[in-house]
Amino acid sequence: MSLTSGAAAAIAPNPHSGPARREAAPEVDISKMIQVRPRRWGRMTAVALIVLILAWLTKAFAEGNIAWDVTGDHMFWPTILKGVWGTIWMSIACMIMGIVIGVVCAVMRGSPNPVLRWVAIGYQWFFRGTPVVLQLLIWFNLALVFPYMGVPGIGSARTVDLITPIVATLLGLGLNQGAYTSEVVRAGLLSVDRGQFEAAQAIGMGYWTSLRRIILPQAMRVVIPPLGNEFIGLVKMTSLASIIGFSDLLRSVQDVYYLNARVIELLMVAAAWYLVVVTILSIGQSALERRFGRGFASGVRTE
Amino acid sequence: MNARGMTAMTDAAAPAAAPIVSGRKVGKLFGDFRALTDVSIDVAEGEVVCIIGPSGSGKTTFLRCINQLERIDNGALWLDGELVGFRLEGERLHPLPDGEIARQRRKTGMVFQRFNLFPHMTALQNVSEGPVQVLGESRAKATERARALLTRVGLGDKTDSFPKDLSGGQQQRTAIARALAMNPKVMLFDEPTSALDPELVGEVLAVMRDLAREGMTMIVVTHELGFAREVADRVVFMDQGRVVETGPAHALMDTPQEKRTRDFLRSVTHKD
Numbered sequence: 001m002s003l004t005s006g007a008a009a010a011i012a013p014n015p016h017s018g019p020a021r022r023e024a025a026p027e028v029d030i031s032k033m034i035q036v037r038p039r040r041w042g043r044m045t046a047v048a049l050i051v052l053i054l055a056w057l058t059k060a061f062a063e064g065n066i067a068w069d070v071t072g073d074h075m076f077w078p079t080i081l082k083g084v085w086g087t088i089w090m091s092i093a094c095m096i097m098g099i100v101i102g103v104v105c106a107v108m109r110g111s112p113n114p115v116l117r118w119v120a121i122g123y124q125w126f127f128r129g130t131p132v133v134l135q136l137l138i139w140f141n142l143a144l145v146f147p148y149m150g151v152p153g154i155g156s157a158r159t160v161d162l163i164t165p166i167v168a169t170l171l172g173l174g175l176n177q178g179a180y181t182s183e184v185v186r187a188g189l190l191s192v193d194r195g196q197f198e199a200a201q202a203i204g205m206g207y208w209t210s211l212r213r214i215i216l217p218q219a220m221r222v223v224i225p226p227l228g229n230e231f232i233g234l235v236k237m238t239s240l241a242s243i244i245g246f247s248d249l250l251r252s253v254q255d256v257y258y259l260n261a262r263v264i265e266l267l268m269v270a271a272a273w274y275l276v277v278v279t280i281l282s283i284g285q286s287a288l289e290r291r292f293g294r295g296f297a298s299g300v301r302t303e
Numbered sequence: 304m305n306a307r308g309m310t311a312m313t314d315a316a317a318p319a320a321a322p323i324v325s326g327r328k329v330g331k332l333f334g335d336f337r338a339l340t341d342v343s344i345d346v347a348e349g350e351v352v353c354i355i356g357p358s359g360s361g362k363t364t365f366l367r368c369i370n371q372l373e374r375i376d377n378g379a380l381w382l383d384g385e386l387v388g389f390r391l392e393g394e395r396l397h398p399l400p401d402g403e404i405a406r407q408r409r410k411t412g413m414v415f416q417r418f419n420l421f422p423h424m425t426a427l428q429n430v431s432e433g434p435v436q437v438l439g440e441s442r443a444k445a446t447e448r449a450r451a452l453l454t455r456v457g458l459g460d461k462t463d464s465f466p467k468d469l470s471g472g473q474q475q476r477t478a479i480a481r482a483l484a485m486n487p488k489v490m491l492f493d494e495p496t497s498a499l500d501p502e503l504v505g506e507v508l509a510v511m512r513d514l515a516r517e518g519m520t521m522i523v524v525t526h527e528l529g530f531a532r533e534v535a536d537r538v539v540f541m542d543q544g545r546v547v548e549t550g551p552a553h554a555l556m557d558t559p560q561e562k563r564t565r566d567f568l569r570s571v572t573h574k575d
Contacts, residue, residue, distance in 0.1 A: 198372055199419035203433035203485050204409035206401055213436055217423050295423045295465040 070265040074256065075272065083252025084273050090166075090248060091235045091277075094173040098230070099185075101178025106185035107211065120182070127179035133240055136172035139163060140244040169241040177234055184226045188219030220292040228285035232278050249273055323348045323383055323520055324369060324489055330377025331364055331544075338364045340544045341378070346489070351521045353531035353552070356541035357567060362524040363416075365541070366491050369522070370411045371404050383410050383488055409437065412482030416494040418474040420466040426453060426477045427462040430484045438485070445484075452480040456510045472503030476510050483514075490514065492523040528571060532556055540564045 062068075074080055108120035127135070143159035150156020163171075192215050200210035242251035249270055257266040322345040331339040339361045346352050354362040367373045368380060371388050380387040387407060390397045399407070421429050430449035434440040440448075453462050456476040466474055475495055482490060492511065496504040508530050515521055515534050525531060531538050535552040540559070548561045559565045 193419075195415060195417055195419040196421065199413075199415065199421070201372065201405070202370055202408060202411075202413035202415075203481065204405045204437040205433070206405050209436050213432065214421055218421075221423075292423075295425075295467060 066264050066268065067262070068265075068268075070262050071268045071272075074262075074266060074269045077256065079252045079256055080249070080269060080273070083247060083249040084277070086247050086252070087235065087238050087249040087273075088277060090169060090173070090238045090241070090246070091231070093170060094177050094238075095231050095234055097170065097174030098177025098181040098234070099227070101175065102181025102183075102185045103216070105178060105182035106189055109182070109186055110189055124179045124182060127176050132172065132176045132237060133243065135176055136168060136241060136244050139168040139172045140165065142168075165241070165245040165247075168244055169238070169246045173234065173237060173241065177230065181227065181230055184223055184230060185219065187226075188221075188223035189215060191222045192218045217292065221289075221296060224285065224288050224292060228282065228288075231281055231285075235277055235281065236274065321384065322346055322381075324522065325381040326365065326368075326378065327381070328378035329365065329368060329375050329380055331361075331368060331373060332376045338544050339368070339375070342541075342544070342546055343378075344539055344546065344549070346520060346522060348488075348520055349518045350536045351515045351519075351523065351534055352537050352539060353523045353525055353535040354539045354541060355525065355528065355531060355567075356547075359543075360541040361544040362541050363493050364544075366413075366493050366522060366524050369489075369491060370408050370413050372413075382407060405437075409485055410488045412485055412487035412490045414475070414478050414482055414490070414492045414495045416497050418466070418471070418478045418498070420474055420478055420481070422466050425463050425465055426458060426469065426480075429466070429477055430481045433481065433485050449480070449484060452483055453477065455483075456480045457506070470503060471499045472506045475499065475507045479507075479510055479514075489520045489522065492521065492525065494524050494526065496525070496527055526571070528556065528568070540567065542567070 105120045105123060108116040111117055140163065142163050146159050148156050149159050149162055196214055196218065197210055200214040205213070238246070238248045239250040242248055242254065245251075247255075253266045253270040257263045260266075324344070324346040326342050326344045329339055329342040330337070342361070342365055344352070344354075344365070354365065356362050364373060368375050369382065369387065374388055385407060388399055388404065390399060390403075420426075421432065424432060427446060427449050430452055431442070431445035434445040434448065435442055438445075450459070450462055453459055456479055458473060458476055458480070461469060461473060461477075464473075466477070469477065479490075479495075495511070496507050499507065504527070508527065511521070511523070511530070512534055523531075523535070532552050537549060538552045538555045539549040540547045540555065540561070540563075542563050548555060548559060548564045550560075555564065556568060559568060
């Protein structure tokens with residue numbers, strides 16, 4: 001910097017300041033000098049503040065009216081663990097459903113076929129346009145509309161037997177998730193340069209092969225961070241399914257405190273478990289980001 | 304796959320002397336804009352044809368019509384004895400289904416101005432992807448061929464690099480290897496050196512020169528007049544979507560017949 005400005009000054013001396021006189025540059029090798037670490041006052045103040053607030057919070061909760069030993073005792077109760085398991089597998093099942101539907105729906109929205117496009121738009125419109133609690137209740141009460149369900153020629157059954165809390169939760173959360181995921185996937189597809197599709201076509205790939213081998217893998221890179229977001233949201237959304245009787249984590253915690261009246265203690269159990277699950281998911285997300293980030297240099301720090 | 308390969312071979316065998324690429328009064332519209340008007344260009348097997356002309360003259364569009372990245376609106380394009388993009392039954396014209404279009408595209412290899420390598424794959428994977436996915440080659444065989452092709456373009460030591468770690472010239476040479484891996488009958492080059500730093504242009508042109516020497520049929524849209532003069536059998540000058548003049552490279556560039564060709568050549572050489 002100083003070199004260029006110096007050179008410029010030498011070529012065009014400022015006529016008002018007279019001829020600039022400069023000493024010859026002294027012999028300095030910065031690698032031989034002692035580096036002074038800059039003091040980051042802002043950072044140090046922030047850390048001090050955070051420590052203070054945490055200490056105060058910890059003290060408040062420690063002295064508050066919570067029996068922490070009760071919380072600890074209940075962490076690994078069979079009922080609770082069953083609830084944790086219910087939350088985990090339901091989240092995974094709904095996310096798989098959401099991703100499959102989301103990818104199909106996003107591809108349909110980008111399709112040149114107007115029928116496919118409008119089916120996708122209609123699906124998104126409905127499932128994003130109504131609260132997920134409402135959708136869960138509708139699925140669960142489907143028997144009121146259709147007492148019997150079946151496929152002609154194969155058989156039929158009573159809807160109440162078919163749509164159990166598990167099935168209703170799967171349908172409600174999975175279909176809802178698909179509508180949101182499709183937008184995330186669509187953003188990813190849009191982020192891939194058009195030249196990639198042309199290059200794939202130019203080597204004779206068909207539409208679907210290009211999509212599967214060239215476009216989607218590149219879209220994944222963009223899609224994974226928001227998808228991780230969706231997944232974490234979904235883990236917590238399973239707690240809504242407790243209202244239709246699905247035994248998730250929140251439901252099992254409630255079942256316990258209805259009996260022993262240790263409300264806050266057990267809610268803390270639930271909070272701890274949700275944090276554990278979400279932390280594990282975040283670690284998985286970082287691994288996926290590394291996998292799909294191959295071949296790309298990011299301009300910003302992402303972790 | 305096999306059956307298709309067979310028909311392609313018989314098609315090629317029938318008209319031996321006929322040009323491999325033949326544009327007949329090709330027209331292309333983008334909305335109201337006439338990108339191509341009455342473009343007639345014949346390219347014989349083994350011939351190297353360079354298309355030159357100012358930007359916006361339709362050279363790239365014509366190239367993209369040959370491999371159906373664009374669809375033509377007038378005239379007809381023939382590739383290897385087949386009508387490009389359509390099947391003719393008497394007076395009735397049937398647009399080809401996607402699978403047939405993909406099959407016709409395989410006869411051409413395209414090299415893009417901006418390389419368009421697949422960034423999530425190594426150089427080797429970029430080259431072997433087409434043979435595996437499209438030609439149904441085994442991964443092992445395709446990889447072996449890809450390695451040989453990369454060596455041929457001078458990148459034998461870069462097989463495991465991702466595109467982001469390659470220079471522009473290396474990327475473009477990888478792109479050439481990727482196109483060659485499909486065993487095309489015609490290579491299409493769309494301004495292959497325009498996006499390169501000046502010192503990297505030579506290495507790409509050298510690979511193209513070798514290809515030409517080996518008898519590959521090539522259509523090259525380029526601004527490299529020196530390359531055109533040296534390598535091309537014929538040069539086509541286009542302006543405003545029309546073919547203005549066409550002739551042997553030296554004749555067209557040393558003694559252009561049309562004023563527009565003269566003006567263009569003068570403006571380009573003065574810029575250098």
